[in-house]
Amino acid sequence: MKTLKIEELSKNFGTTEVLRKINLEIDEGNFLVLLGPSGCGKSTLLNIIAGLETINEGNVFIDDYNVSKVEPKDRNIAMVFQSYALYPSMNVKENMIFGLKQAKTSKEKIAEQLEKVSTFLQVDKLLERKPSQLSGGQRQRVAIGRALVREPRIFLFDEPLSNLDAKLRVEMRREIKKLHQQLKTTVVYVTHDQTEAMSLGTKIAIMNHGVIQQNETPENIYNKPSNTFVADFIGSPSMNLIKGKLIKNSNNISFIADDSSLEVPINNYDFKENSDLNNKEIYFGIRPEHIYFKKLNEDDFDINLRADLSEYIGHEQIVTLDYSNQEILAKFPSTIKIELEKEMKLYFDLAHISLFDLKTKERI
Amino acid sequence: MQDNLQSSSYKELEQKSKYTNMFLRWFLYFVLILFASYFIFPLYVMVVTSLKTMEEIRQGTLLTWPSSLNFDSWLVAWGGRGYGAGDTFLRPYFWNSIKMVVPAVFFSTFIGAMTGYVLTKWRFKGDQWVFLFLLFGCFIPFQAILLPMARTLGTLGISNSVVGLVLVHTVYGIPFTTLFFRNYYISVPTELVKAARIDGAGFFKIFFKILLPISAPIIVVTVIWQFTQIWNDFLFGSTFSFGEAAPIQVALNNMVLSSTSVKEYNVDMASAIIAGIPTLIVYVLAGKYFIRGLTSGAVKG
Numbered sequence: 001m002k003t004l005k006i007e008e009l010s011k012n013f014g015t016t017e018v019l020r021k022i023n024l025e026i027d028e029g030n031f032l033v034l035l036g037p038s039g040c041g042k043s044t045l046l047n048i049i050a051g052l053e054t055i056n057e058g059n060v061f062i063d064d065y066n067v068s069k070v071e072p073k074d075r076n077i078a079m080v081f082q083s084y085a086l087y088p089s090m091n092v093k094e095n096m097i098f099g100l101k102q103a104k105t106s107k108e109k110i111a112e113q114l115e116k117v118s119t120f121l122q123v124d125k126l127l128e129r130k131p132s133q134l135s136g137g138q139r140q141r142v143a144i145g146r147a148l149v150r151e152p153r154i155f156l157f158d159e160p161l162s163n164l165d166a167k168l169r170v171e172m173r174r175e176i177k178k179l180h181q182q183l184k185t186t187v188v189y190v191t192h193d194q195t196e197a198m199s200l201g202t203k204i205a206i207m208n209h210g211v212i213q214q215n216e217t218p219e220n221i222y223n224k225p226s227n228t229f230v231a232d233f234i235g236s237p238s239m240n241l242i243k244g245k246l247i248k249n250s251n252n253i254s255f256i257a258d259d260s261s262l263e264v265p266i267n268n269y270d271f272k273e274n275s276d277l278n279n280k281e282i283y284f285g286i287r288p289e290h291i292y293f294k295k296l297n298e299d300d301f302d303i304n305l306r307a308d309l310s311e312y313i314g315h316e317q318i319v320t321l322d323y324s325n326q327e328i329l330a331k332f333p334s335t336i337k338i339e340l341e342k343e344m345k346l347y348f349d350l351a352h353i354s355l356f357d358l359k360t361k362e363r364i
Numbered sequence: 365m366q367d368n369l370q371s372s373s374y375k376e377l378e379q380k381s382k383y384t385n386m387f388l389r390w391f392l393y394f395v396l397i398l399f400a401s402y403f404i405f406p407l408y409v410m411v412v413t414s415l416k417t418m419e420e421i422r423q424g425t426l427l428t429w430p431s432s433l434n435f436d437s438w439l440v441a442w443g444g445r446g447y448g449a450g451d452t453f454l455r456p457y458f459w460n461s462i463k464m465v466v467p468a469v470f471f472s473t474f475i476g477a478m479t480g481y482v483l484t485k486w487r488f489k490g491d492q493w494v495f496l497f498l499l500f501g502c503f504i505p506f507q508a509i510l511l512p513m514a515r516t517l518g519t520l521g522i523s524n525s526v527v528g529l530v531l532v533h534t535v536y537g538i539p540f541t542t543l544f545f546r547n548y549y550i551s552v553p554t555e556l557v558k559a560a561r562i563d564g565a566g567f568f569k570i571f572f573k574i575l576l577p578i579s580a581p582i583i584v585v586t587v588i589w590q591f592t593q594i595w596n597d598f599l600f601g602s603t604f605s606f607g608e609a610a611p612i613q614v615a616l617n618n619m620v621l622s623s624t625s626v627k628e629y630n631v632d633m634a635s636a637i638i639a640g641i642p643t644l645i646v647y648v649l650a651g652k653y654f655i656r657g658l659t660s661g662a663v664k665g
Contacts, residue, residue: 052558073564085555089577102564
């Protein structure tokens, strides 16, 4: 039994296609993050799961039950919104129990739930306050509390942290993670922030233009992006994509960048398909943090590159390098002194590279 | 040497700008006082005249202060002289106006709130067109609808009655009240409605429990606007009612224009002030919310 299953789901607003044939499954207790740039359809997908938007094609199942035409209140879900959406005229207590009251829950049960959740979230001292008298973090907590008291099957979060300042955001992120660890409820969480996605999700579904690009664990998303969009979207700065082609002869396979004669051996790369590799035009993907200043592994490939620019950002520096007229970035500790306009010896960690087809942009 | 020269010229400039600022400030006060008196002057003349006897009015000028506080003309304007035929006074018409304005303001405000809520939070296909046509209602000159409206009221059997006037004012208030409420609710985050829907609240519950409690500022604006419009209306009142069903503005007109004997300026002035007092009261009581409601709108959740 899947807690949530989405089948061949499509949605359009007029002639604009927002979601295209989405398929998605979540197991009990998982934390799924929908990640993507603005306008990719992730919030629409969440609203559809909640029942706040209609569906054009496809179905949504909760616990194997088709809820596509079920009202939001009957779907056994709860949602936390970006603007918190606390009812301004009600105090914290009334906000939290509004849903239970609508569902005609008994007074004793309401009191019990309120007591339990408000102490758990440490808002028990704020029950009589109006939302306007709360700080951003407290509002966030009350909004989560309002969702918690209903003991839903699935929690939906719609960019809950993006209205908070940077410091509070990191704190609340940790609290949400803690919350999930303790409650083990299934969560669907929408964000455009990759750090949030990486740190919270047990699975991440990366979306672009209404299509899921990759739906895997954070580790796989980071290490094995399935196409150039994912490679570019995840990581900061994003993965270097060097244009070039593959050379294959008998047992050896290597990469040559455009306008370069240097052969980078990639014999250990785990190709999806082994045929037709010779002369294939590809992107050679390597993350800035996988270019080293010192040789770390036996297989690291040494290469001479010219440094053009160095950006100091505290604990590290981002150096712009020239790889036969293609600009690439590398991340080094800021303690290393870089001489600009000069070639230096660097090391590519070949265990962490990704190769993509130049035409289809897919991982090979 | 150069430094000295510069600092002295700065001093000069400083002095100069000080004089300019002082002059501008005095000029500003002068203009403000001028405008203020321009608006207060007619009121002054009205109040002063209403307190004089006819004798004093004939002998003095417009501006002379009354010799004693004499409220006789106010009593006459309100309650009449006590003789039978031809004695017009404001009291019954004042109550006519109250009976017309209270339900008309209530219904137009309530319906406007409802339509504003639907147009912003329960969008449907073609809702922009509905709103556009409602907006049209704000621009239609009232003279253009007098005849069809008279027919309608006749067919409904409520012409020449307070009920008919309530209907007319409610219908013609809705475009304005809808505009007010729509513009207010558009700044209320739609997420509030979504949250309430997930919590299990329906259309009316969301309206009454979530949106109306935060609508106080715009309700005040709408009530003031509608009250002023309806209370001060003469056109609809004089067209659709006569005799005993007339609202106060029509009665005021009859009173002032149809005097057979000498013009009693003091009674006329007192009547005009009485007819204007209710709007003044509404402004004084709710005025500070008026500005606040017009300028604010955003509700922080």
